Amino acid sequence: MLARIVQGAASGPLAPLSLTILLEVTPTARHARVSLAWTVCSLLGISTGPAIGGWLSEYYGWPSIFHVSLPMTAFVFLTMATLLTEKRAERSKTFDFFGLITFSLGMIGLQMLLDRGERLEWFASIEIRVEAGVSLLGFYLFIVHVMTTREHFLRTALFTDRNLVLSTVISFALGFVLLPTLALTSPMLEELLNYPVDTTGYMSIPRGVALVGALVLTSLAPIQLDYRPFLMGGMALVVYANWLMLGYSPEMDWRPVVEAGFLQGAGLGMLLPALARAAFGTLDPRLRSEGSALINLSRLYGSTIGIAVVQLFFYANTQAVHVALAKHLTPFRIAANTVGPIGKPGLAALNGMVTHQAATVAVIDQFEILMFAMLVVIPLVFFLRKPRPAG
Numbered sequence: 001m002l003a004r005i006v007q008g009a010a011s012g013p014l015a016p017l018s019l020t021i022l023l024e025v026t027p028t029a030r031h032a033r034v035s036l037a038w039t040v041c042s043l044l045g046i047s048t049g050p051a052i053g054g055w056l057s058e059y060y061g062w063p064s065i066f067h068v069s070l071p072m073t074a075f076v077f078l079t080m081a082t083l084l085t086e087k088r089a090e091r092s093k094t095f096d097f098f099g100l101i102t103f104s105l106g107m108i109g110l111q112m113l114l115d116r117g118e119r120l121e122w123f124a125s126i127e128i129r130v131e132a133g134v135s136l137l138g139f140y141l142f143i144v145h146v147m148t149t150r151e152h153f154l155r156t157a158l159f160t161d162r163n164l165v166l167s168t169v170i171s172f173a174l175g176f177v178l179l180p181t182l183a184l185t186s187p188m189l190e191e192l193l194n195y196p197v198d199t200t201g202y203m204s205i206p207r208g209v210a211l212v213g214a215l216v217l218t219s220l221a222p223i224q225l226d227y228r229p230f231l232m233g234g235m236a237l238v239v240y241a242n243w244l245m246l247g248y249s250p251e252m253d254w255r256p257v258v259e260a261g262f263l264q265g266a267g268l269g270m271l272l273p274a275l276a277r278a279a280f281g282t283l284d285p286r287l288r289s290e291g292s293a294l295i296n297l298s299r300l301y302g303s304t305i306g307i308a309v310v311q312l313f314f315y316a317n318t319q320a321v322h323v324a325l326a327k328h329l330t331p332f333r334i335a336a337n338t339v340g341p342i343g344k345p346g347l348a349a350l351n352g353m354v355t356h357q358a359a360t361v362a363v364i365d366q367f368e369i370l371m372f373a374m375l376v377v378i379p380l381v382f383f384l385r386k387p388r389p390a391g
Helices: 002-013 014-025 028-060 061-082 095-118 127-150 158-160 163-192 196-203 206-219 228-245 253-282 284-324 330-337 346-377 378-383
Strands: none
Touching: 002 095, 028 061, 095 127, 127 158, 158 284, 163 196, 163 228, 163 253, 163 284, 163 346, 163 378, 206 253, 206 330, 228 253, 228 378, 253 284, 253 378, 284 346
């Protein structure tokens, strides 16, 4: 757990910081292409990760996934140390460490509470009570700090731009759907449908291909076009893909999974560039760096909170469906329809079948939650400001 916290704290600033560095070292005329290349590379990493990780764990064991990252990290470090030049800040600016720390405490406490609450029987556990207290205290101090301080680590001017605020909410929903879908699909294929780990990874490739392809095509659209139809179209594809996921069953083959993943990837690829145009089209250029950090932060926390929420409801739904299916399975009722009394091995086999069915139903229910998470933010598109006329 400590290693995950350190990893999250170290990797969190990398996305906005890397994009800021790229924009700093390239001419303004090439910013659009550089941003597109950066986004494509980031999404290629996310989309190919399950396939590469599945192949490594299948043939070389799961620790190899972490071993592979070491030379890659060393290469990135050497490249930065060799090619990037030091740049000193033109003027010193006090950073709001108190605001950052209190907000981080609130989010960490909330995530740990959602992630471990079901396993520890919620507030019957001292750990959960401590995490809830830390989360409440962190958010309380952060809200008071924001209300009583003129400048903090997220400047107030950011929240006066309607497009940025609405885009941040949509970005949170996007993150809520993006990684939790993978977090549900992979265990479903491996544990419920008995696919090999490497095959499960390969089945995620069409999703990534569609995502990157739609992203590139949408980014090539003329700037004069209204971005809102692309937003609506992307959201509609994501919702439709999750609706298809509601038809998953233990009897299906690989085709429904690949089809739904491909459509969802295409929808996400349409969403991302259109969302960037919506967020930064009306924002003061001096606030774009902080706006980029806010958008990335909302998508990141959307993913982490989304994974915690679907896991929470998955365990609860599995137990509820298991009880509903198994309440009539008693040794006496089963024995009445058999030649002889059923023994413990037979009951264990029946319990395994019931648990398998209950887990399948619970997974499908979570896809419904993800579908509604995207549905509820679709009306926000109508409140976005129209794009400015060209010229």
